[in-house]
Amino acid sequence: MVESDTASNVITLQAVSKRYNNETVLHDVNLEIQSGECIVLVGHNGAGKTSLLKLMLGLTRPSSGSVEVLGRNPAFSAAVAQRLALGYLPESVAFYEAMTGREVLTFYAQLKAVNASECEKLLALVGLGDAAKRRVGTYSKGMRQRLGLAQAMLGNPQLLFLDEPTTGLDPVLRQHFYELIDGLQKEGATSIISSHALNEVEARASRFVILKEGGVVASGTLDELYKQATLPVHVKVIVKPGEASNVAGRMGAGVTISEVNNQSFSLSCFKEEKMPIIRHISSLGEVVHDMQIMPPRLDELYTHFMNGDA
């Protein structure tokens, strides 16, 4: 590991383990996050996503290993000032029910020494302008989530921790939600999102970290993960009616054939055989009408790592 690499990290986790009583929730996690990245933590419920976020937030302390956020141990009280630059949206966020939306946001703004005028802007931004004078106790799940996002965005945080941010939001709100996150991202914020809605975060993640039973089973960009996973590519071949089984029989070794019917069949092969097989199919001439190449899907990738044959 090069020294300067660690220095430019926003977050560094080294050999971090976390045990509660006798239960290990995280073991030997190493993670480096650089400024401006958008990290997506993926994993089943109980895989350790929230535990990892809590460690980075300094709410808990590692049983062994070290956690550094913005150059400091976040669990030390010396790190308090750094929390000015931090925004957190917990999973199923809870607020003081008796306060109105505006009061809640103003309360948090005061703790962060943020101007009250920013509260109004944020309330409008998340679409709570009209509901701001209502008690949080009367809010729907989606409204709470939006208020949660508004408080996380107070003071233009450099570092955003979002734990399952879109649960309870309808599709339109989800879209809006990610637009807001993108806005912060453009200003250079680093974000760490835990999610199992993979297709939502696919486009904006700079890196995925896949957690399983408290350990990191894989991490990297989408391309890197596909390379690691060696998942098969699916090709659907459409041929002259009645020729399907005939053509399918000429595909050769290293290819799995399925779904053969009158005028089409599917085949799957690994990446290195993909181009030779495509050339072979093209060389067959008029009998082949069409060809659809389907790269491995994200959920296949996820299932692959979750099943533990990584």
Add this chain to the structure above:
Amino acid sequence: MKLLWTLALKEIRDGMRNRWIAAAIVLLGILALALSLLGSAPTGSVNVSDLDITVISLASLSVYLIPLIALMLSFDALVGEFERGTMMLLLTYPVTRWQVIIGKFLGHLLILFIAIFAGYGGAILIMMLLGGSMEGWQSYSMMMLSSLLLGAVFIALGYLVSVLVKERATAAGTAIGLWLLFVVMYDLLLFGALLIDKGQLIGQQLFAMLMLVSPTDSYRIFNLSMFEGVSQAAGIAGLASEAGMSGTLLLTVMLLWVVVPLATTLLVFQRREL
């Protein structure tokens, strides 16, 4: 400092919103008023002003009521936020854990201050308007101040319960137990022991010590014996000074009952993981 104020103000606002403050003011005010009106009746003796009589009956009642109000304000303060999950979010903000505790404490203390001074003070104002005498106002003011201190003791104890238990229901139960112990049981046990002992083991010194360690007894002794008029009327003139208890000592004991539970709460809270 500004942070502490923000945290305290939130508690006060909560107290106003759920009508806590209003209920406490009305309760304490009505009691004080009733006792001062009724209390005027038996004042046939010398040297005793109406207010002194009121102090006796009000202090005897406050010893039950103030701890109850204080515990009800405080038992939920931490465990409630742990349970609902609001503490987790709060602690990701630029506030230290001691600021959270002290901020809440200041807020709850202010609520109690408002309740006591509006309730008891308001009653006195009404008495004055009705033409009552103001003689003995010193002991009455000290009664209000020491009531606030007594409240502070039970706010601190409530926090300690709140940080130690896992559930709100347990905190509520423990708080009631604590109230029974300090307000009712302790004296009963003490007098029971005294009866059984018949003065063999428990001498006056030890008895005074045992009285002194209880914050409620300290409060009672302070109010009933520190002012001459009051102690004469209460029939315990000179008792405290004979036992070597000065007002400063009694108040110091109560202050310790604030500081020690509060510091313990803070220590436990610092180590707590969320």
